[in-house]
Amino acid sequence: MYNIDFNAPVKVHFMGIGGISMSGLALILKDRGFTITGSDRDRSEVTDMLTKEGISVIYGQKAENITADTDLIVYTAAIHKDNPEFVAAEASGIPMLTRAQLLGQIMSHYRDSVAISGTHGKTTTTSMISSILMAADKDPTITLGGVLDSIGGNIRVGNSESFVAEACEYTNSFLSLCPRVGVILNVDMDHVDFFKDIDDVRSSFKDFADKIPEDGLLVINGDIEDLPYFISDVKCRVATYGLSPEYDYSAENISFDDAVHGTFDLIVKGEKRGTFTLGVPGKHNVINSLAALAACDFLGVERDAEYNGLLSFTGTERRFEYKGDLNGITIMDDYAHHPAEIRATLETARKASKGKIWCVFQPHTYTRTNAFLKEFADALSLADAVILTDIYAAREVNTVGVSSEDISVLLKEMGKEAYYIPSFSEIEKFLPKHCSTGDMLITVGAGDVVKIGENLLKK
Numbered sequence: 001m002y003n004i005d006f007n008a009p010v011k012v013h014f015m016g017i018g019g020i021s022m023s024g025l026a027l028i029l030k031d032r033g034f035t036i037t038g039s040d041r042d043r044s045e046v047t048d049m050l051t052k053e054g055i056s057v058i059y060g061q062k063a064e065n066i067t068a069d070t071d072l073i074v075y076t077a078a079i080h081k082d083n084p085e086f087v088a089a090e091a092s093g094i095p096m097l098t099r100a101q102l103l104g105q106i107m108s109h110y111r112d113s114v115a116i117s118g119t120h121g122k123t124t125t126t127s128m129i130s131s132i133l134m135a136a137d138k139d140p141t142i143t144l145g146g147v148l149d150s151i152g153g154n155i156r157v158g159n160s161e162s163f164v165a166e167a168c169e170y171t172n173s174f175l176s177l178c179p180r181v182g183v184i185l186n187v188d189m190d191h192v193d194f195f196k197d198i199d200d201v202r203s204s205f206k207d208f209a210d211k212i213p214e215d216g217l218l219v220i221n222g223d224i225e226d227l228p229y230f231i232s233d234v235k236c237r238v239a240t241y242g243l244s245p246e247y248d249y250s251a252e253n254i255s256f257d258d259a260v261h262g263t264f265d266l267i268v269k270g271e272k273r274g275t276f277t278l279g280v281p282g283k284h285n286v287i288n289s290l291a292a293l294a295a296c297d298f299l300g301v302e303r304d305a306e307y308n309g310l311l312s313f314t315g316t317e318r319r320f321e322y323k324g325d326l327n328g329i330t331i332m333d334d335y336a337h338h339p340a341e342i343r344a345t346l347e348t349a350r351k352a353s354k355g356k357i358w359c360v361f362q363p364h365t366y367t368r369t370n371a372f373l374k375e376f377a378d379a380l381s382l383a384d385a386v387i388l389t390d391i392y393a394a395r396e397v398n399t400v401g402v403s404s405e406d407i408s409v410l411l412k413e414m415g416k417e418a419y420y421i422p423s424f425s426e427i428e429k430f431l432p433k434h435c436s437t438g439d440m441l442i443t444v445g446a447g448d449v450v451k452i453g454e455n456l457l458k459k
Contacts, residue, residue, distance in 0.1 A: 002072055002095035004105040006032050010071035014038035015079050015086065016099075017057060018047045021166075022076055024143040024155030025102055026055060031157045039065050039085060049153070063088035070094055074102050077171050078395065100173030103143065103165060108178050110141065110163035112299050115177045117167040117208055118185025118221075119201075120341045121288050124280065125185060126166040127316050128292035130156070132309030136301045138162045146335070147317040162299070170194060172204055180216040181295050182208060182236075185288065187224050190338055193367040193396065205230065212236040219294045221287075222247040239298070241290040245270070249290045254283070260351045262286040266293060274303050279314040282348035318450060320348060324457040328437030331453040337364040337446035339375035345444060346382035355438035359383035360427060360452055362445030363391045363404055370402040377410035383442075385417040385434075387427055392447025424452050431456065 014026050017038025023046045030036045030053065039058040040047055047057045058065050066073070066088040073089045073096045080086070089096060097105070107113045116126045123146040131150065133140040140162035144154040167174035167182075170191045187205045189198045206229065212218050214235045222240035224230065231238045241249035251264040252272075260281035266273045276293075278285055289310055296306055315321060318335040325331065330353065336342045342361070349357050361380055363369040369376070369391055380386045388404035404420055411418035421427045431452075435441055441456075443449045 001101065002097055004029075004072075004102065004109075006109055009033035009035070011035040011037070011069060012072045012074060013066070013070045014074045015061065015083075015089070016040055016076040017050060017055070018042070018044050019076050019078070019099070020046065020145060020147075020154045021103070021143060022074070022099055023047075023050055024153075025074070025099065025106065026050065027053060027155050028106060028141065028143070028157055030055060037070070061085035066092050066094070068092075072097065074099060077173070098173070098176065100171075100176035104176040104178050107163055107165060111161040111180065112138075113163040113165070113179045114181040114183065114295055114299075115165050115167040115174065115179035116183040116185070116291075116295075117169060117174050117205065118183070119169070119188040119190045120336075120338050120344075121185045121284070122166045122168070123316055123335075124285065124319055125183065125288045125291055126164060128289055128310060128313055129295055130164050131313035132292060132296045132301055132306050133162055133164065133299070135309035135312065136296075136305035138299075138301070140164050144316070146319065149314075149317070150312070167208070169201070169204055169208075172207075174208055175204070175211065177208075178211065180213060181219065181298055182212045182216070183219040183291050183295055184209065184221065184224070184230065185291060186221055186340070187230075188338065188340055189371070190368065192371040193365065202226075202229065209234050217295070217298045219291050219298075221291070237298075239294040241294050242287060249294045251286055251290060254286055256281075256283075256351065258352075260348050262289075266290075268297075274307065276307055277311055279311050281320060281352060282344060284344040284348070320345060323450075323453045326432075326441075326456055329435045330440045331457060332440060332442040333450045333453055334442060334444050335446050336444050337368070339372050339379040342376070342379040342444060343382065345442070346379065349440055349442055350382060353440035355440060356384045356436065357382075358385050358387070358431065358435055358439060358441045360387045360389065360431075360441070360443045360449060361404075361407075362389040362443075362447045362449035363407070364446040365394050366391055366396050366398045366400055366402050369404070369407070370400045373402070373406055373410065376407050377414065380407065380411060380418075381414055381416050383416075386411055386419070387430070388418065388420045389424065389427065389445075389449060389452075390422040392445060392449075394447070424449075424455070427452055428455055428459075
């Protein structure tokens with residue numbers, strides 16, 4: 001396998017450079033003196049930003065994009081084997097790395113590297129750790145799967161030994177990473193187009209835990225089923241966290257303000273170690289913050305910086321994000337696309353709103369929708385009324401014959417108010433006629449459902 005050498009910059013071509021992770025890695029290498037080119041199917045805000053940074057971006061993935069003066073080619077999982085540019089890259093003999101392999105190699109150049117994994121909660125917890133390290137003046141390099149306003153995007157290039165990365169389990173990509181601190185937030189069934197079953201998912205996270213070196217730390221949610229399976233024979237130190245006092249990091253005396261921001265006493269191995277207030281809402285974020293505090297304690301961050309970092313972190317884009325107010329209707333948006341995420345989001349919405357909660361849900365991928373039909377209906381039932389859009393296909397075709405209407409039927413059988421309205425334009429006509437002053441409208445999903453609320457606010 002090709003090995004990146006920060007002391008010998010070369011020319012690197014990124015296939016799919018407009019991806020949120022790929023763009024970040026390209027900027028890190030550019031900052032280190034590498035010559036960067038890239039290609040993508042379409043122009044976007046990300047590619048425009050890369051162009052402004054002096055990176056040459058080609059639109060359309062063609063064989064001629066692979067030039068002889070290129071030393072390394074990096075590609076994403078979204079690039080299919082029959083992509084003409086990929087075919088030409090393989091035929092060229094130029095070394096190739098996946099996005100995850102490159103991320104792992106970049107990470108190996110940092111002493112204090114942190115990788116945050118889990119089926120859900122990764123972006124928020126990665127942002128929490130990043131915010132704390134910035135408050136502590138650790139000058140971290142950061143790569144996120146979402147947009148963090150305090151760093152002006154999804155990437156921050158620092159000049160220190162601190163590196164923080166969101167670590168995704170899809171296609172086992174996080175197994176290419178080499179963190180000193182690894183965080184496992186949860187282990188649930190997801191990505192059913194890749195993992196065979198929950199045992200397959202658990203095995204993957206176990207492999208991730210085993211990668212952490214002897215001088216490192218595994219931070220892991222104590223509520224994960226059969227915890228000993230993951231921690232009994234790891235080489236590194238282990239810190240468990242959760243609301244139970246039996247865990248190394250726990251919380252007591254939890255209270256919430258009107259915006260559902262939590263305040264709690266931090267308990268570390270039975271001793272109170274301070275009181276914290278969060279800038280993001282929800283009980284689930286109290287739990288996420290415990291993981292962040294455990295990781296940052298290991299890295300030697302002072303308690304004041306941890307307090308300030310958590311308080312100043314007010315969220316990332318598309319994570320229970322306030323979008324605006326329309327005639328007294330509060331419009332929110334959330335990226336949740338797994339039943340557990342939707343439940344956490346709607347529980348937070350319930351505490352934050354005194355009016356009726358309208359949830360517009362856009363399922364993400366056919367395989368996930370088909371696998372979790374009942375679970376989606378159960379989670380969505382926490383809303384007062386649910387509108388289902390068509391499924392966002394992403395990388396898939398509908399080979400299983402599933403429809404969003406299937407969720408709507410289940411909700412109606414539960415006695416819930418539910419509507420299947422396929423098109424965004426029809427939903428945008430429907431909502432103003434049915435929502436009332438004091439209601440909360442929240443768009444939910446990992447696709448482009450956010451546009452509904454944004455379009456309503458423009459009218």
